[in-house]
Amino acid sequence: MPSRRIVFAHGFTQTSRSWDTIADLIRQRLPHADVHAVDMPGHGTAADVGADLWQSAARLVDIGGPATYVGYSMGGRVALHASLADPADVEQLVLIGATAGIDDTAEREARLRADQDLADHIEQVGVERFIDEWLATPLFA
Numbered sequence: 269m270p271s272r273r274i275v276f277a278h279g280f281t282q283t284s285r286s287w288d289t290i291a292d293l294i295r296q297r298l299p300h301a302d303v304h305a306v307d308m309p310g311h312g313t314a315a316d317v318g319a320d321l322w323q324s325a326a327r328l329v330d331i332g333g334p335a336t337y338v339g340y341s342m343g344g345r346v347a348l349h350a351s352l353a354d355p356a357d358v359e360q361l362v363l364i365g366a367t368a369g370i371d372d373t374a375e376r377e378a379r380l381r382a383d384q385d386l387a388d389h390i391e392q393v394g395v396e397r398f399i400d401e402w403l404a405t406p407l408f409a
Contacts, residue, residue, distance in 0.1 A: 272298065275332035276305040277343025279365070281402050283312030286340075306331050308343055325349035329357045336360040 274294060276287040284305035291303045306328055309319040319327055324346045328337070332350075334357045339347030344366025351358035370376040390398045402408070 272300065273302040273304065273333065273335035275328070275335045275337050276303070277328055277337065277339040277347050278305065278308060278311065279341030279343055281311070281399055282340075282343075283307055285312070302335075304332060304335075308346060321346065321349055322353065325353050329354045333357060334359055336362065338362040338364070339366055340364045341366055 276284070276291065278284060278286045284307045287305040291305060294301055294303050307314040309317040309324050309327065328346055329350045337347040337350060337358050344363040347361060348363060348366060348368060351361045370379055
């Protein structure tokens with residue numbers, strides 16, 4: 269049976285290790301699968317990598333090559349952009365908690381302001397304290 273490559277892209281504040289349990293389950297059920305999780309720019313082993321959305325998408329495909337891409341949240345947005353930039357390499361796309369964006373201009377501007385406020389907060393309190401705060405939210409309870 270030919271090997272099927274599956275590439276995982278994690279969400280904000282996570283790392284490639286966030287996919288360990290799922291990757292292990294896939295390896296058990298599909299022993300020929302080539303499962304690979306990528307650290308997104310600014311996270312994990314790529315903490316020192318600076319990249320915008322399109323650069324992150326190009327980096328993801330450079331690392332992943334032709335594959336099925338699975339992205340959660342921020343990683344889903346990156347995987348979606350990868351599929352737009354490199355449709356031949358993104359053979360299949362699975363998005364979890366990700367969208368193409370906010371259509372409504374006012375909502376999009378409000379989200380941009382909220383994201384900027386969050387970035388300012390991270391710079392003020394530091395990454396370690398922010399991670400503790402982030403993981404204490406009901407979303408991760």
